[in-house]
Amino acid sequence: MSSVIEALVKELGDQVRVGADIPLRNHADASGLAPTPPQVLILPRSTSDVATALRLCHEHRQPVVIQGGLTGLAGGAHPQAGEIALSLERMSGVEEIDPASATLTALAGTPLAVVQQAADEAGFLCGIDLGARGTCTIGGNIATNAGGNQVLRYGMARRNTLGLEVVLADGTIVRSLNKMLKNNAGYDWTQIFIGSEGTLGVVTRVVVGLHPKPQGQQTALCAVSSFEDATAVLRRFQQAHPGRLLVFEAMWREFMTVATQICGLSPAFSDEYDLTLLIEADMGEDPEGTETFSAVLGDFYEQGLIKDAVVAQSQADRNRFWTYRETPYEYGRFLPEEIRFDVSVPLDHMTEAVEHLRQEMPKQYPDAIWVVFGHVADSNIHINVAVKDMDDGIKKGIQGLVYDLVARLGGSISAEHGIGRIKRPYLPLSRTEPELVLMTTLKRTLDPAGILNPGRVL
Amino acid sequence: MSSVIEALVKELGDQVRVGADIPLRNHADASGLAPTPPQVLILPRSTSDVATALRLCHEHRQPVVIQGGLTGLAGGAHPQAGEIALSLERMSGVEEIDPASATLTALAGTPLAVVQQAADEAGFLCGIDLGARGTCTIGGNIATNAGGNQVLRYGMARRNTLGLEVVLADGTIVRSLNKMLKNNAGYDWTQIFIGSEGTLGVVTRVVVGLHPKPQGQQTALCAVSSFEDATAVLRRFQQAHPGRLLVFEAMWREFMTVATQICGLSPAFSDEYDLTLLIEADMGEDPEGTETFSAVLGDFYEQGLIKDAVVAQSQADRNRFWTYRETPYEYGRFLPEEIRFDVSVPLDHMTEAVEHLRQEMPKQYPDAIWVVFGHVADSNIHINVAVKDMDDGIKKGIQGLVYDLVARLGGSISAEHGIGRIKRPYLPLSRTEPELVLMTTLKRTLDPAGILNPGRVL
Structure with a gap:
């Protein structure tokens, strides 16, 4: 056993699992990448357990992949060889609903559907909603700045987040369980962690703002x-x-x-x-x-x-x-293998984007079955392309067609699914060099040993 | 002339003013602190001029105070002895309104009222609104995450900001003039600068989301x-x-x-x-x-x-x-000298807060005339206290009474006005040590020479 595993077992005992004791579910997320067993699976019961785990991994420069509901499509939570998985699945539960402030406080591993149900029973609505609600976790939603169908009305996960507790790469716990809509006391550091896909810190506890329930x-x-x-x-x-x-x-x-x-x-x-x-x-x-x-x-x-x-x-x-x-959701039953895109296109270029696909897709891929749909009020469209006998060459070609188009029109290569591992090579299409340098600076500052979700986003 | 001023004059020419050529308005903001002439006033015409100014100041470790409309109440834009003032007043103008995306792009020095007027003429509403609208600038609004009366409906400045152009302390220009509601392509680095009160970078250009005009x-x-x-x-x-x-x-x-x-x-x-x-x-x-x-x-x-x-x-x-x-706004005509507070209190503790003031204020300051009012849906209240023969001892006492109360109830010592210089001593009442360490880490990373608005916020 390596020294980091020994140290983890010594301090966290049965919260550490190895080998065949690691369930298959922790070998993969929903990205479709080949399942890979993590070296070790840590199942912390509390924030201080998360802090202990990260402190030890930081000291030993041990890469860690952070896992929530494992519903991500970009490979952010998918283990890479040699990584230790840290899953928040045991840190589940709604801790408080404050009807006066219209807020809900929950542990990060709470499934979104449980949060929604608790809000509903208290007479409120949780503004975060997406198809994976039964499995995805509220911590994962916030760490990836999740979108969904109702962003037009309630905003992305960022807008619904009022407070966070985060464990930094070195095990420091930082907490602002703020319930107030207005709080300009210093930098709102929580913003940095929202949408950082677990690469800058681990979200352990969240305060979400609630909304009135829709009527009629x-x-x-x-x-x-x-x-x-x-x-x-x-x-x-x-x-x-x-x-x-x-x-x-x-x-x-x-x-x-x-x-x-x-x-x-x-x-x-x-x-x-x-x-x-x-x-x-x-x-x-x-x-x-x-x-x-x-x-x-x-x-x-x-x-x-x-x-x-x-x-x-x-x-x-x-x-x-x-x-x-x-x-x-049913295409798997009817269509050949697909590539699915989640992109944003500025609304004044949307027609141009679709017309370009209508022109190029039949020319370059005569057999392709392709569709465009999505949350257009948010500039967000999904493009699915199914091709018989899909291979890596065809995939790369279609990705090039779509991402180059998006980049040319000033769009974003990721609207709501994040970058993870899968979209990392394409990030420079949506971000300039000074932006990438700034992101890298933040990453190096907050995770100097590079242990948190390495190879994701950047 | 010092070497930094020589270098500034050489590269920026008549954009640099010294001595009596510096208008009195640039000696003070609205905080009530004693006017202090800056060593030099820089009036850049473009983002690249701002970049030149900051690059030179960074090289010479020359402190810079950033000025917008100078309506801030916390002393953030108020010069300190030896500082060079960088005012964005010449960088004014709405550059584009995109009706399809419902966005407006403007230079940071554009007065808020001009932005509002342009949005109105295009059939939209700008969601940022506050009393100082005629004088404050859109860049200042975003740099301080301004609030106002309509936060309940449209959110703080943060929620209305879709894209930013920022000049970093060393003169690097970073730009994401994003118009899309959904963009998860890497970290949303713009969030760091919103509400950082000019201590982490200088906002030079903004994209704000617009809203439908209210009817009826x-x-x-x-x-x-x-x-x-x-x-x-x-x-x-x-x-x-x-x-x-x-x-x-x-x-x-x-x-x-x-x-x-x-x-x-x-x-x-x-x-x-x-x-x-x-x-x-x-x-x-x-x-x-x-x-x-x-x-x-x-x-x-x-x-x-x-x-x-x-x-x-x-x-x-x-x-x-x-x-x-x-x-x-009229109290100056009717009441003795006042101290004004802008704080947040969680809604479930609001009654307790007001009752505590009702008990303690007459006991400790029998002559005080004091009022509570504000944007309560956002947890934000203002407390004004007027006392005859106000002196520093009374001021400190009243500040202690209010800030200790806010801290005890888990509130925020700054709801919407920011920290600036004036509230800096009280920041630890609303923020824990790990939060302050994290904020300081961000400051040191983004402004290693400590030239941007030094002594503000942190």
């Missing part, structure tokens, strides 16, 4: 003929009903074609349109919420902005509308 | 008998009409007594109540907005939460309601 939620599918019309609908809706839009998802023509012709869903409209929008709004306690919502869409129809629309009259309708948006 | 703004004054009832009104209003509250200001009994008995305003209600709330909501394009707004308040009245209320029927009414909230 309304859902519609709308057909529009151009992205420009889609953004006009977005801005005019926000103008007419400020603060009410919850969801504004766009699915381009190719996406709906795959949904209906390959995944077997019935067409949403009798004609085909360039974009289908999935719109949700919280109309509050207004008893005429459905009528008001329908009336706004009716106005847009009369103005020619919307070509067709259908408003959900029941939860069953609502579920049916969401089925379109969720077809990508 | 409604205003009311409401009387409530306890802070608990006030928070119940806040939460229930948010629940019934999500996203509509713009302003939720509280004025405690003592405040209204000063407003009516000393400043000469007519009483708002026929009885006296423990708290008066100033509430504004954006009811959107709803033609029945006024009725809906009044009906909600009517419900609260019937539930006993609100004891009395008056809804503005005209802009004149609205202005009259705001007159109460703005009486503190």
Whole structure:
């Protein structure tokens, strides 16, 4: 046994697992990289256990991979050979809900769904939500600045985070369990750790701000003929009903074609349109919420902005509308192997981006089945490309096509999934040299031995 | 002439002013500290001029004070003997409004009112707003993470900032003029500079996110008998009409007594109540907005939460309601010398805080005239204390009373005004030793020669 493992076992006892005692789940995250057993798995029960573990790893210059719910798609939590895994799964639980401040305090390893449930039972809504809610952890959400479907209304994880407890690389515990919306007492150091993907410190405890529960939620599918019309609908809706839009998802023509012709869903409209929008709004306690919502869409129809629309009259309708948006989860059953992209494109270049793909994709990859969809109000689109007999050459080619396009249009190669290991080679496409130098300076300052999630982000 | 001044004059020519050529306005900020002429005033015309100035000062280890609109209350921009002042006043102008992305790009020295006006003319609202809007600059707002009356709805300056251009202490220019709501491509390094009060870098250009313009703004004054009832009104209003509250200001009994008995305003209600709330909501394009707004308040009245209320029927009414909230600007005409506090208190301790002041203030300072008011939805209260024959001993005593109380209740000694020079001695009351060490580490890393706003914050 190496000296660092001996030291860990001595101080942390049965919180340290080796060899066959390490569950398979800790060998991989959701990135699709080949499973790799970590050298050791540490399962701390408390912040001070995390501090002990990091202090020893720091002293021994032992690389550590930080694990939460292991749902990340960029390889951030995926072990590399020789790394020790530190999993926060035992540090789970909501510690406090403060209704006066509308805040919730939880241990970092608490699953997001547990946080959401606790907020709901206390009469509030947790503004962080994403598909992996049952498995992902609130600490992981904050460490990766998670996005999701409701960013338009509640912001990314950053905006929902009021306080943090973090263990630094050398084992120092830094804590600001702030519950106040306004606190300008010195630097807000917590911002550095949000979205740093575990490379600058380990989030162990969080304070999230809660929101009023939506009432009278309304859902519609709308057909529009151009992205420009889609953004006009977005801005005019926000103008007419400020603060009410919850969801504004766009699915381009190719996406709906795959949904209906390959995944077997019935067409949403009798004609085909360039974009289908999935719109949700919280109309509050207004008893005429459905009528008001329908009336706004009716106005847009009369103005020619919307070509067709259908408003959900029941939860069953609502579920049916969401089925379109969720077809990508089913692509594995219907399509050949895919590459999935999570990128941002400035809204004034979105049409150009999609048109470029429409021109280049059939030319370069005639057999490719590809779709564009996403949270367009946030500039965030997902691009999925499925190709028969996918190989590394094709992958690299498609990645080049998409990332070069995004870089040329001033977009971001990662909207919400982070950089991790997988997107690291492409980071210079979205960041200038002085930015990369500044990031590296921060990394060296906060983790001088380079033990935290090495090879991720930078 | 010292060698650094010679070098500055050589490279920047007439952008460098000395002696009597330095206007008096650059001798002081709004903190009330004794005016002090800077050694030199630099008036750069461009980011590269700022970079040149900082590079030379860094090489010569020459301390620099950064100046924007000079409206800060904490002494951050107030020159200290021997410092060179770098004022961004010539770097003014809105460079772009992008309606698709709903963003505005401006030079840091642009007055906030100019930014607001440009946003308004383009059909949007700038979410940053505060009393000093005519003079303060957008760069200063972001460098200090400014708050204001509408933080409840639009957040602090941080939430409104999408991109920044910053010049580091050594003259390096770092730029991320991001317009996208979602961008997780590496660390969001801009967060470090927001609220750092010019001690880590100089903000030279900003991208702010814009909001839909409020429509159908409604205003009311409401009387409530306890802070608990006030928070119940806040939460229930948010629940019934999500996203509509713009302003939720509280004025405690003592405040209204000063407003009516000393400043000469007519009483708002026929009885006296423990708290008066100033509430504004954006009811959107709803033609029945006024009725809906009044009906909600009517419900609260019937539930006993609100004891009395008056809804503005005209802009004149609205202005009259705001007159109460703005009486503190007039205190100089009516009251002896004051100390003003800007603190945060967690909402579940707010009543305890006010009751403690009600008990201790008359005991320790029988002649004091003191008031509590503020943006309570954000946990932020202002406490003004006027005492005849104020001296340093009394000041220190009152500061001790207020800051010890705030520290004991887990509050913040600076809600929105920052730390600057004036609150620096009290920072350890709101921050632990590991937090201060971490802040100092960041400062040393980003400004190793310690030239940027030395003695501010840390």
